[in-house]
Amino acid sequence: MKQEKFDIFVIGVGGQGIGLLSETLIRAADYAGKRVRGVDTHGLAQRGGMVASHVRIGANAHSPLVMAGQAEMVVALERHEALRGMNLFLKDGGTLVYYDAVWQPLNVRLKKEAAVTAASISAECRARDIREVRVFQTGLADPRMQNVAVLAEICRLNLIPGLEAGHVEAALNDLLAGPVLEKNLALFRKIVQA
Amino acid sequence: MKDMGEMLLRREGFSEIVIGNTALVRAMVESGVGVVTSYPGSPTPEIAAAIASMPAAQRPFYFEFSVNEKVATEVAFGSALNGHLAVVFFKSVGLNVAADTFVQLPLMEITGGMVVVLGDDPGAHSSQNEQDNRHFAHLAYLPVFEPATAAETYAMFKEAAALARAKKTAVIMRLTTHVCHAKEKVAFAPYAAAARDNTPLFDVKNGPYVPIAAAVFPMKRRALQKLEQFREYADDSPFNMVFSHNNKKRGVVTCGTAYLALADALAFAGDRPDVLKLGLSHPLPRRLLSDFLQKHEEILVLEELDNILENEIRALAQSRGLASAITGKQDLEDWIGEYTPERVAAKLDKVWPDLLAPRPEPTRARPAVPPRPPQLCPGCGHRSAFHAVKNALAVGDITVADIGCHSLGFLPPYEMGQVLLCMGASTAAASGLALANRERKVVAFLGDSTFFHAGIPGIINAVFNRHNLTLIIMENGTTAMTGHQEHPATGKNFNGPTTAIPLRRVLESLGIANIRELDAYSQKKLTAMVKEALAEEGFKVIIARHPCMLKHTREQKRQGTWKGIPVRVNQEKCRRIHECVSVFACPSYQIDEGGRVHVQEDLCIGDGSCLQTCPAAAIETGNPGGEK
Numbered sequence: 063m064k065q066e067k068f069d070i071f072v073i074g075v076g077g078q079g080i081g082l083l084s085e086t087l088i089r090a091a092d093y094a095g096k097r098v099r100g101v102d103t104h105g106l107a108q109r110g111g112m113v114a115s116h117v118r119i120g121a122n123a124h125s126p127l128v129m130a131g132q133a134e135m136v137v138a139l140e141r142h143e144a145l146r147g148m149n150l151f152l153k154d155g156g157t158l159v160y161y162d163a164v165w166q167p168l169n170v171r172l173k174k175e176a177a178v179t180a181a182s183i184s185a186e187c188r189a190r191d192i193r194e195v196r197v198f199q200t201g202l203a204d205p206r207m208q209n210v211a212v213l214a215e216i217c218r219l220n221l222i223p224g225l226e227a228g229h230v231e232a233a234l235n236d237l238l239a240g241p242v243l244e245k246n247l248a249l250f251r252k253i254v255q256a
Numbered sequence: 257m258k259d260m261g262e263m264l265l266r267r268e269g270f271s272e273i274v275i276g277n278t279a280l281v282r283a284m285v286e287s288g289v290g291v292v293t294s295y296p297g298s299p300t301p302e303i304a305a306a307i308a309s310m311p312a313a314q315r316p317f318y319f320e321f322s323v324n325e326k327v328a329t330e331v332a333f334g335s336a337l338n339g340h341l342a343v344v345f346f347k348s349v350g351l352n353v354a355a356d357t358f359v360q361l362p363l364m365e366i367t368g369g370m371v372v373v374l375g376d377d378p379g380a381h382s383s384q385n386e387q388d389n390r391h392f393a394h395l396a397y398l399p400v401f402e403p404a405t406a407a408e409t410y411a412m413f414k415e416a417a418a419l420a421r422a423k424k425t426a427v428i429m430r431l432t433t434h435v436c437h438a439k440e441k442v443a444f445a446p447y448a449a450a451a452r453d454n455t456p457l458f459d460v461k462n463g464p465y466v467p468i469a470a471a472v473f474p475m476k477r478r479a480l481q482k483l484e485q486f487r488e489y490a491d492d493s494p495f496n497m498v499f500s501h502n503n504k505k506r507g508v509v510t511c512g513t514a515y516l517a518l519a520d521a522l523a524f525a526g527d528r529p530d531v532l533k534l535g536l537s538h539p540l541p542r543r544l545l546s547d548f549l550q551k552h553e554e555i556l557v558l559e560e561l562d563n564i565l566e567n568e569i570r571a572l573a574q575s576r577g578l579a580s581a582i583t584g585k586q587d588l589e590d591w592i593g594e595y596t597p598e599r600v601a602a603k604l605d606k607v608w609p610d611l612l613a614p615r616p617e618p619t620r621a622r623p624a625v626p627p628r629p630p631q632l633c634p635g636c637g638h639r640s641a642f643h644a645v646k647n648a649l650a651v652g653d654i655t656v657a658d659i660g661c662h663s664l665g666f667l668p669p670y671e672m673g674q675v676l677l678c679m680g681a682s683t684a685a686a687s688g689l690a691l692a693n694r695e696r697k698v699v700a701f702l703g704d705s706t707f708f709h710a711g712i713p714g715i716i717n718a719v720f721n722r723h724n725l726t727l728i729i730m731e732n733g734t735t736a737m738t739g740h741q742e743h744p745a746t747g748k749n750f751n752g753p754t755t756a757i758p759l760r761r762v763l764e765s766l767g768i769a770n771i772r773e774l775d776a777y778s779q780k781k782l783t784a785m786v787k788e789a790l791a792e793e794g795f796k797v798i799i800a801r802h803p804c805m806l807k808h809t810r811e812q813k814r815q816g817t818w819k820g821i822p823v824r825v826n827q828e829k830c831r832r833i834h835e836c837v838s839v840f841a842c843p844s845y846q847i848d849e850g851g852r853v854h855v856q857e858d859l860c861i862g863d864g865s866c867l868q869t870c871p872a873a874a875i876e877t878g879n880p881g882g883e884k
Contacts, residue, residue, distance in 0.1 A: 076630065088439055092273055099405075099440040105298030105382030105433075106737065109661065110843055111630030124519035126438035129597040131618065142625055149622040165856060166846045167626040171837050172668060173847065175626040186623055205858035239257035 071151035072115040074139030076108040083209040084115030089233035101126035214253035261309035281306040283413035290340030293328035296738035297347030298382035299436035300375035325350035336368035339457035345373035362479035369421030379594035388561035487539040495535025501528040507552035521601035524612040635863030637776035637802025642670040644779040648786035658682035660703035680710025687723035705735035705743040732804040773799035820862025829874035
């Protein structure tokens with residue numbers, strides 16, 4: 063029998079809270095009783111550059127790095143990075159979940175390259191048989207909560223096999239405390255129960 | 257919320273998901289380490305973050321950030337001579353700084369034992385090169401453990417510490433970026449806290465400790481004898497492992513994360529090769545290797561970066577008359593970059609084309625996505641400084657960068673810092689560029705932590721030898737790039753308050769008379785100041801000061817005292833000059849296809865450094881509900 067494998071490539075921009083998002087996914091998968099490993103970008107790239115995390119669920123994952131083109135899911139917190147993550151890591155037939163924030167890369171701001179549009183992402187998803195889940199919430203108290211909105215959407219749609227809202231809440235409880243935890247849990251529950 | 261400090265000090269055994277750097281600190285705690293030193297550098301700063309999570313009163317060892325890696329190594333060495341098990345950790349290129357000290361370690365009878373933890377950076381994720389520090393281990397006759405995972409980091413450190421203490425030597429733990437930062441669940445043993453004996457045990461009888469002239473030879477002989485003892489250990493070490501798939505034909509010798517990538521790639525293999533994974537990559541287990549070579553007709557040596565194992569294995573095969581066909585590096589690309597799972601799969605395809613099943617190829621060309629290099633944060637004082645300095649320079653003037661956040665000034669649109677060598681090198685490299693050069697002005701940049709790390713000798717040399725250049729010190733009051741560690745001018749060290757060593761006072765004490773300073777946000781004044789300095793002869797220093805805004809705003813937001821006022825673009829006044837978005841280029845400014853500029857609210861911190869840059873005065877401080 064084929065071994066269970068679920069590789070997730072998480073991507074965004076330094077400062078968006080990618081680390082918390084991937085750490086939550088890893089801990090949630092652990093709470094779901096799965097073997098999991100992964101790695102985050104640290105260092106230089108955290109200064110506004112592209113940052114990525116790899117989350118590998120399954121007993122046969124050895125490297126913390128997802129193999130290029132082999133991810134079952136890409137989770138992105140920014141539009142340009144959503145397309146970059148798809149290009150590099152997502153399997154045809156996989157799932158893209160992205161928060162549609164736009165932080166224009168340098169060459170767009172310097173008028174040297176065109177920005178990526180939401181329509182171009184949708185077109186690429188259709189062409190590659192990728193399930194597209196676009197997340198956008200108006201009126202978030204803090205943009206750093208966009209990652210929790212994405213986690214909630216993943217749970218609401220049951221996008222990761224075996225991962226339930228309770229596992230994510232337990233993970234968030236490991237990582238956050240006080241009013242920050244409460245605000246994030248409130249947002250998470252609001253979306254999951256919608 | 258889980259408390260890392262409590263976890264690291266827990267008496268009972270437990271399992272937890274941790275990164276390699278955190279697992280390393282638990283191993284230090286369990287091993288009875290007495291002194292730990294470091295200089296911050298990726299991929300190792302999280303080791304210090306884990307140490308900091310343990311309350312100072314309960315921390316079982318002393319820790320300091322020293323002023324550079326050489327000093328850190330010396331402090332650790334000295335403490336080990338007094339009987340403390342000592343650890344020094346730093347990034348890959350830190351070993352170049354520490355090298356003068358490091359190469360002496362094997363000559364010394366290090367009574368307390370010492371572990372040198374290296375954070376190598378294959379892939380150059382956060383470094384100016386991807387040097388393979390296994391070369392240094394050979395140079396210094398020191399053994400090297402190379403873990404692949406967080407669990408191995410924990411287990412190997414405990415082994416390395418025990419061996420270092422037993423053999424009274426230094427042992428190297430070579431981590432790499434994706435060992436330091438990779439996460440997995442690790443099972444930790446109980447921790448039996450023991451009372452520390454702080455008796456200073458240094459005794460010349462344990463020496464000799466003075467390697468002068470002929471005294472060197474017995475010391476070198478002892479170093480080589482210890483290395484031979486490690487060679488014997490290597491053959492029986494539990495960290496050198498054979499994974500047999502009963503393959504009589506093909507075998508792979510590998511180590512570190514390349515092993516993990518290999519294991520993933522072999523998921524696509526039918527008839528898997530046997531694998532010898534070396535946890536101790538120096539000295540090599542000759543008996544184990546000879547046996548492995550004898551049992552396989554074809555050997556692939558799979559090692560990231562340089563061909564160190566390959567050369568040794570080829571030499572071993574030749575000396576023992578072993579006939580296996582050995583393949584290692586095949587072209588220059590094999591020497592470059594990280595050995596990721598897809599890289600290793602491609603390598604296997606090349607060496608053994610029948611081995612792996614084909615992987616799915618991209619079904620269509622991928623649409624272009626603009627690259628996203630790292631950049632200076634919104635509000636960064638360096639942006640104001642570069643914007644102002646650029647306005648003072650003539651075409652053809654030469655700018656020299658140093659290491660730190662300000663290195664990012666080389667990117668467009670600033671393009672400030674056209675040459676970058678290594679820590680502290682800017683002043684002296686600029687001095688050389690200024691020699692016999694009357695046409696093109698030379699400007700060097702230097703950060704404040706780097707000033708203390710390795711910047712001072714180049715400055716003294718510029719004074720001593722009367723060099724003609726302008727040094728701009730970008731003082732942001734912290735070691736920003738590596739996560740905001742204190743430095744000698746901040747008045748604090750890792751453990752608490754200390755005497756501040758103000759940068760200006762150091763410069764004055766060196767006899768530098770021509771010093772100017774100002775807040776980097778005063779862009780027009782800074783431009784004028786640089787022009788003045790460039791017109792003068794000799795060695796001139798400008799201190800362009802502004803606190804690191806990432807650190808500053810975080811601290812103030814935590815205290816509830818941050819008073820940022822986000823800006824907006826008044827569309828009626830905007831003349832689409834695009835100075836804000838394409839020249840000053842704060843990432844908060846975004847531009848639409850029609851050339852209309854707006855402020856991305858999630859990014860703008862409200863520092864106001866951009867207000868002065870708009871020729872049309874169209875940037876305004878926002879009013880609630882106003883158009884952004």
